[in-house]
Amino acid sequence: MSELHDLTRKLQKQNDSKIVLLVADGLGGLPIERGGRTELETANTPNMDELAKFGTLGLSTPVIPGIAPGSGPGHLGLFGYDPLEYQIGRGVLEALGIDFELGPNDVAIRGNFCTLDGDGNISDRRAGRVASDIASKICKRLDTIEIPGVEVFVRHVKEYRLVIVFRADGLGGHVHDTDPQKTGVPPLAPVGADEASQKTAAICAQFLAQAREILKDDQPANFLTMRGIDKKPHVPTYNEVYGLRAGAIAVYPMYRGLARLVGMDILDAGQTLSDQMARLKAAWDDYDFFFIHFKYTDSTGEDGNFAEKVKRIEELDAAIPRITELNPDVLIVTGDHSTPSKMKSHSWHPVPVLLSAENCRPDRCEAFGEGDCVTGGLGQFPAKYLMGFAMAHAGRLEKFGA
């Protein structure tokens, strides 16, 4: 168990405070040119700057210095779960990403449709990126596969990607990928690393045999490979570790899935930031903690679109008054990692953090930006400690020791 959770389990106390964690995905950035400003520093953000003036800034390290995280580890860190302790398999993440509710007996698998040649060798590992409407219909046919003693679920994700879930008692999650990662060779047989996983591997083999028969006349997707075969890790809930009733307001399924993993209630987020703000207001009395996820600071960064990322940050800033008018006791604005437009990818750079609360110790920061955050009062800290700051500023932690 983590140090933080060991302490928050013991020291948590109840009050009427409200905590809002507003995550702008991939918020951190870089200047495009030497001597320039980052996206966040370029954006006109009067509301966040006002919060920064009286709040406390800092920089968080999602995993350890130098490591760029995916969305899974990035969010687990923000939620206070050490991303090195709680590692999530790709199959599980893919299932979370389509709102599939995984149970404790479920093994989740990421499937990739592929094309086999006449000799049974893989000629295309992505089945020519088969169109989603075709692949979706194939998934419905595969969903009819029956294996005695096992519930089988097959769900389409996008193009050649699908999720397969086996639900049965005693299945292990350590089965090697069947994707050989190259063409010109046949798919690998599923192999389990321990006894319980050998049982899973046998089910995989049965499924694949039936799938081969069902798909034999299809083109280009006449078979599939299996990757990231895993069970959902046991993750203690927000209610257990923090004593918080937590609600998640996220438009994209992946982030709803990550919130569900830590035991948050999933609230209807609608489709827009404005919908999310309306939901926040409507649900205000029902929860102690709200996680609000804003995707577009990451997607514009991934696209390498500096100007658009700046605009998205400004859009987010304009929504801040709809949070502050509710008078949250603690409002945190941060990201799960950096996604500099310059790099078009997630990066290792530490993530700007803004914490606004009544008992913030002021630092000398005047605006919310990476340069100010370097000298912020929270310092540079592992993201997994952010929830400690949140709980403390909300007055939800007793003193440790006498």
Next chain:
Amino acid sequence: MSELHDLTRKLQKQNDSKIVLLVADGLGGLPIERGGRTELETANTPNMDELAKFGTLGLSTPVIPGIAPGSGPGHLGLFGYDPLEYQIGRGVLEALGIDFELGPNDVAIRGNFCTLDGDGNISDRRAGRVASDIASKICKRLDTIEIPGVEVFVRHVKEYRLVIVFRADGLGGHVHDTDPQKTGVPPLAPVGADEASQKTAAICAQFLAQAREILKDDQPANFLTMRGIDKKPHVPTYNEVYGLRAGAIAVYPMYRGLARLVGMDILDAGQTLSDQMARLKAAWDDYDFFFIHFKYTDSTGEDGNFAEKVKRIEELDAAIPRITELNPDVLIVTGDHSTPSKMKSHSWHPVPVLLSAENCRPDRCEAFGEGDCVTGGLGQFPAKYLMGFAMAHAGRLEKFGA
């Protein structure tokens, strides 16, 4: 295994990037007078200041706060190996320091010549700091000692200091010192802490009996004590943990030895900084990573010679263009610890770090000095994470998790 290496083993990827780690030994300093500047802040360093302007600064903590490290832990930290996890016995360090290539079956011992009185009690623990030319000849006589089933090596280091190596299968490295740390008493008998080390202790005893006979008529060095009896720890190589072909360019044997310990190739460094720079250029295409060691910032600090340390820093700065003209993707200038001239010793003060790379996030630092480093964008971090920053800025790490 360390978190960092656990991750870099999995996430490392290959590209054409070049990383240069320039270590100015004992770089960090202190002002002599209140309100003054440190050696690094006093030195005129236009080249490093230019790098600082567009790079990112920070401060590294070699071990944990408050701990002044020796060269061994200082360098292991910079190389990304937790100095608390990889502890190196003094015998091993002494052997590394004379370029003795230790194998996995070797037990290395630091010997000190001493003077015994007529009763067999130690009257001088350093044999009157016996002259090197005399001690060197004595070592050659001791090198003739033969013990059945064991290869014996005796090498002189300096004055009263020598290295003894026993090479044989199954020798343990846990034997207590025979130096009683005081005079007026006889040397202690060698005692092994476990079965394999009792075997080693028996060999030590045989060696000491023969040495006593050989030296009985010598003065002042008529016997020796044994300290820091240990085997070389198993240290995974740079190639294993980072996927880097690493070359070390160090004038002094101790630093070559430390580089060899982590699997770097030892390149001919010549005798001067200029020789080292020529070697860097000549070897540029053959390695991904270069460790360059500059000793004189430490030795001048140890001498308490502030002005000379400043000059040595300026000498180093003048060599920077010979590195930057090779266009390294990542250039790091730092130290393995601080050696303030004011203290004439290694200290615990955190160590200035300058990292220059294309995707550095700018901070507001304008020059390379301890004062600027406090507000640098890398923050204050354990030295063992420096290689994470190096790998990340070189684009040599995949994303962690999806």
